[in-house]
Amino acid sequence: MRYAYALSTALLLGGAAATLTLNQPAGAQTAQNEPGTISASAPRAGAPMSFADMVGKLQPAVVNISTTQRVKVANVNPFAGTPWEGIVPQGQGGPTTQKAESLGSGFIVSADGYIVTNNHVISAGNQRGVVVESITVTLPDRREFKAKLIGNDTVSDLAVLKIEGQNLPFVKFGDSSATRVGDWVVAIGNPFGLGGSVTAGIVSAVHRGIGQFDRFIQTDASINRGNSGGPMFDLNGNVIGINSQIYSPTGGNVGIGFAIPAEQAQPIIATLMKGGAIKRGYLGVTLQPLTPDMADAFGVPKGVGEVISDVKAGEAAQKAGIQNGDVVVRIGGKDVTPDQTVSHLTAGLAPGSRVPFEVIRDGRRQTLNVTLGNRPPEDQLRQLDPADENSGPGAGDVDSMAAASLGLQVRTLTPDIARQVGVDPAMQGVLVLGIAPNSDAAGKGIQRFDVILSVNRQPVTSAADIARIVTAAKNAGRNTVALFVQRRGQGQFIPIEIPR
Structure with a gap:
């Protein structure tokens, strides 16, 4: 993927500290690293007898990140104008606030304290109304630092922090483009708040597409809640991925974890470290997958x-002559x-780039040269068009049987909607599109675009399913129901009180 900004490796490797290397086989030549970088031995044929030497050198640069957040919730009834308008008390004045915390991992990339992590670790998914009050970084030696947010990018889910320190241990990025299925990898992080933990496994897949832009490294190295933002190392001790998501029906590791490749993350991180804004190419279209029936x-x-x-x-596609019904098959010489x-190919190009788009129209191939625009912010895209090429689903045709009894407004998750929010198109459930501010669901942290897979361990695919299960639980004398919610590839049970 190419970006509209230069990669500055000097920013990732600066500072002065002691050089740390692992023991190498007899006769092996020691690599010359820049001062302060932590490195392991030369490539080996297969797994070592132990990862201990490698982990001992790398772990000091892997940190725990915790945040304290204040969630401002406007006193607005999302069900105004519907039969359920009365579920939210009116006239309570200004916004209410709720306190929230997050816990994740990160790693130091410079001796003077620059730290890389996931954006969702420090921003609660970048929700509107969420104010991060403080960010605390804890090193493995238990030193604590207050961190400053230098920059973040919602689309790539990356963030850069800064702590005030000198001669800190740090790690460097490797070449993730050379990663192959079957390669050994080691993940270090802070799962479930237990403290520094290490897992090892192999690469299961590369360039695994999950969302509009993400192309992950998939691994069976155990990645769990709290590992987000931590590094994935190759056997040379280089960071080839940033642990980001898991796919799990239980909320725990089932051997399917995803890391953002270093080749995708490095240019974004370098730009954020310099205080720059991430810019992506924009076409200005709505897209549909080419199903076999449509292809025919x-x-x-x-x-x-x-x-x-x-x-x-008025957008780039129209200016270039792209029309409804065109099938885009190649962009800049790369097959779609x-x-x-x-979306993935376009976002990897710089705004203002003139790029050949090969399309099939009425059975004939032709090439149109498109000068790409600048991709608007996410919230602006959703306001412009909920079905935009790069945005989430709109609420225009929300299931009329909203799950009002729990203070939720939901919609059946279809394959098209799943693709728009970046989840598996085969997933079945309901998508949350609105939460009553004063409901227990809001208090328990249910968020817009969460996917509810089951209620009381019974699968749900519509608001009617939720209403049926809630009614049955209420008739049985229960006070709560357990929602199994998936968010960013991680699942968890969330108990919600049944209003009486």
């Missing part, structure tokens, strides 16, 4: 391309596939 109808090959279903007036989508 359009007379195009299966498995390659995406269909343009809407072109935004389920792993390399139009």
